[in-house]
Amino acid sequence: MVQEIVVYMLIIAAILYVGYSIYRVFRPKQKNLGHCAGCSSSSCGIRELKSK
Secondary structure, X not given: OHHHHHHHHHHHHHHHHHHHHXXXXXXXXXXXXXXXXXXXXXXXXXXXXXXX
């Protein structure tokens, strides 16, 4: 019985983590002020176009 509860808690934690990861992909913290909203790459092509 205890093992089942632990397994269910782990499954719920995994589902919540995946949901939070998906949420972060679609809702990045940075605002789009002429830069890439979720881009952490230093070689972003859009960033180079906006600066010209």
